Amino acid sequence: MQGISAEPPSVVFRFDVLKTYETVIKLRNREARGRPFRIVPSQSRYFQFIASVPASATKLAPGMDIAVKIRFTPEEKVDYQSELVVETDGDSIRVPVRGLGPRAHLDFPTSVSFPKCPANYCSTKSFNVCNTGTRGCSFTLLTEEPFACLPPTGSLAPGDSLQVQISFSPKQATAHTGTLRVVYSYEDAPILPSLLLPGTASLPRPGGTSGGRVHAALTGAEEFDEVLLQGTAENVAVVLEAERIQCEPTYVGHFVQQLFRLYNRSEIKEEPIFVDEAFGLSPLSGEIWPNSQMQFVATFSPPMAGDWQAEALCVVAGVDRPIPLFMSGLGVGPLVQLSYDRLELGDVRMRVEQTYKQLLIQNRGAIEARYSLHPSPSVSAELAAQQALQTAQKGLAATGLQALLARRQGGDPASRPTTTTTTSAPGTAGSLADQIAQAELSEAEQEANADRRAQEQQLAAMGQLAVQSRPVLRFNPEFGCVPPQAQQEIEVTFCSERLGMFSEEASFDIQGTSTPLRVLFTGRCCPPSFTFDVEQLDFGTVAHGFLASRQVSLLNPSEIPIEFQARMASDGQFLRPGWPLMGSS
Numbered sequence: 001m002q003g004i005s006a007e008p009p010s011v012v013f014r015f016d017v018l019k020t021y022e023t024v025i026k027l028r029n030r031e032a033r034g035r036p037f038r039i040v041p042s043q044s045r046y047f048q049f050i051a052s053v054p055a056s057a058t059k060l061a062p063g064m065d066i067a068v069k070i071r072f073t074p075e076e077k078v079d080y081q082s083e084l085v086v087e088t089d090g091d092s093i094r095v096p097v098r099g100l101g102p103r104a105h106l107d108f109p110t111s112v113s114f115p116k117c118p119a120n121y122c123s124t125k126s127f128n129v130c131n132t133g134t135r136g137c138s139f140t141l142l143t144e145e146p147f148a149c150l151p152p153t154g155s156l157a158p159g160d161s162l163q164v165q166i167s168f169s170p171k172q173a174t175a176h177t178g179t180l181r182v183v184y185s186y187e188d189a190p191i192l193p194s195l196l197l198p199g200t201a202s203l204p205r206p207g208g209t210s211g212g213r214v215h216a217a218l219t220g221a222e223e224f225d226e227v228l229l230q231g232t233a234e235n236v237a238v239v240l241e242a243e244r245i246q247c248e249p250t251y252v253g254h255f256v257q258q259l260f261r262l263y264n265r266s267e268i269k270e271e272p273i274f275v276d277e278a279f280g281l282s283p284l285s286g287e288i289w290p291n292s293q294m295q296f297v298a299t300f301s302p303p304m305a306g307d308w309q310a311e312a313l314c315v316v317a318g319v320d321r322p323i324p325l326f327m328s329g330l331g332v333g334p335l336v337q338l339s340y341d342r343l344e345l346g347d348v349r350m351r352v353e354q355t356y357k358q359l360l361i362q363n364r365g366a367i368e369a370r371y372s373l374h375p376s377p378s379v380s381a382e383l384a385a386q387q388a389l390q391t392a393q394k395g396l397a398a399t400g401l402q403a404l405l406a407r408r409q410g411g412d413p414a415s416r417p418t419t420t421t422t423t424s425a426p427g428t429a430g431s432l433a434d435q436i437a438q439a440e441l442s443e444a445e446q447e448a449n450a451d452r453r454a455q456e457q458q459l460a461a462m463g464q465l466a467v468q469s470r471p472v473l474r475f476n477p478e479f480g481c482v483p484p485q486a487q488q489e490i491e492v493t494f495c496s497e498r499l500g501m502f503s504e505e506a507s508f509d510i511q512g513t514s515t516p517l518r519v520l521f522t523g524r525c526c527p528p529s530f531t532f533d534v535e536q537l538d539f540g541t542v543a544h545g546f547l548a549s550r551q552v553s554l555l556n557p558s559e560i561p562i563e564f565q566a567r568m569a570s571d572g573q574f575l576r577p578g579w580p581l582m583g584s585s
Helices: 377-409 432-439 443-465
Strands: 004-007 011-014 021-029 035-039 047-051 065-072 079-088 092-100 111-118 123-130 137-142 147-150 153-156 161-168 175-185 223-234 238-240 244-246 256-264 273-275 280-282 292-300 306-315 323-332 336-338 342-349 354-363 369-374 473-476 479-482 486-494 500-510 517-526
Touching: 004 079, 004 092, 011 021, 047 079, 065 079, 065 092, 111 123, 111 161, 147 175, 153 161, 161 223, 238 323, 292 323, 336 517, 342 354, 342 486, 354 369, 354 479, 473 500, 479 486
Parallel strands: 011 092, 111 223, 244 323, 342 517
Antiparallel strands: 004 021, 021 065, 035 079, 047 065, 079 092, 123 161, 137 153, 137 175, 147 161, 175 223, 238 256, 256 292, 273 306, 280 292, 306 323, 336 354, 354 486, 369 479, 369 500, 473 486, 500 517
């Protein structure tokens, strides 16, 4: 707080020419010590500052005050402006002093009231405003929601008038208050002397407030009046015939309609608007005259089977919140079933296509049923098995290639490829030198061969997964439409490239229902059969050093080609580990 304060903080004179006006400002020392002061003489000949103490007094005692008389002598009807400056040790006090010449005055009412207005509705009041002052002005009307004012700006010469409209648009049913501020502006306002003061100061009109209106003078030559705005909002009598609509069970793709009414028992015209996405409402908007009613149609057309519920909101004037309408209905989908939910296929041959026609889609309902085949989960499992097998094959192939390169660099005779075309008895296979060379295989090479055989056995075991190059189950047709009280035959083709027990599930999506039809296929996939034409080969008596050969035929009675690899177990004789494999095709 300042050590010395001025009361009042600003002075405004309203005057007639050729008269002298006086007022007093009190300077008070609010500190506990004496403060030096000096009153700066006025720079305007229209204002005089006269202190109540002698000019020799230069210090103000604690808690004491002095009076400064301001004398104003106007000479013409214009605006005057000056300031009283009091210098103290370290700071200064500035009191704006103004003389207001001819002013405009718009005779706005002291207050505007809107009693018992409908909520969510625009109520208006209009009245004429006249400039009863002696000077023309421009004005700006400022207010806040839920109040509004038209026109927002205007100009009035002395004696002129215009119509002002104030609107009240409450969103809630409660009491509202606000303020209408009328801001005056004078484009041709001369100020004598031309001394602009920083900051803003205000003072009520001489004599206090006039009828509740505050007229303040601002140092930027801006003045305003304030009008009190009041309003009370309440809900009017607009009701629905029923708060809930229960529609009858309806088939998917069909529709059912139900009528309901909206009653307007108020004195205002209503324009209802329905907002909804699930149910159809008609009309969505319209007009209802006071004390009348309007008929609406609710349409229920379920896109899927199941229970449907929705809430439509009716937005009406006079009610602060939308009126809810609850709608519910049961959607009935196609009544379809499969002739079997499980089919046992028994023993089937590997890679042999077999067709079954026992599967039927039966429509027991009153509407058509559109179906489509849904991909079986076994397809995804098959793809995962294929990827695992391919990854394992790449890893084993890389390991075998590294071992082969190492043996070739070490000069391993076993790494050299050989090709034979016949099957020979042990006593006639190759020269004695070759037999001795093979018998001298190092222990490390034998271990390498054992590792390679173990890898081959592991890969053969994984080969039981057998890459499935096509779907196990195929259906024809995969999609279609079954008329009411009819059935559709589905041709099922089964072909597997994996051995062993299988369990495949197929599902069909039915349009209009979220529950698919499922059927399970089970059975066992058997390998193809093949035999030799003889059960035993007898070479008889064989002379040493001479080649003895016999032919044997491999018979394939299956419906598909068979890839095979012939092996001969060792008989443990001489230096050879077993009978040589002399090629097979």
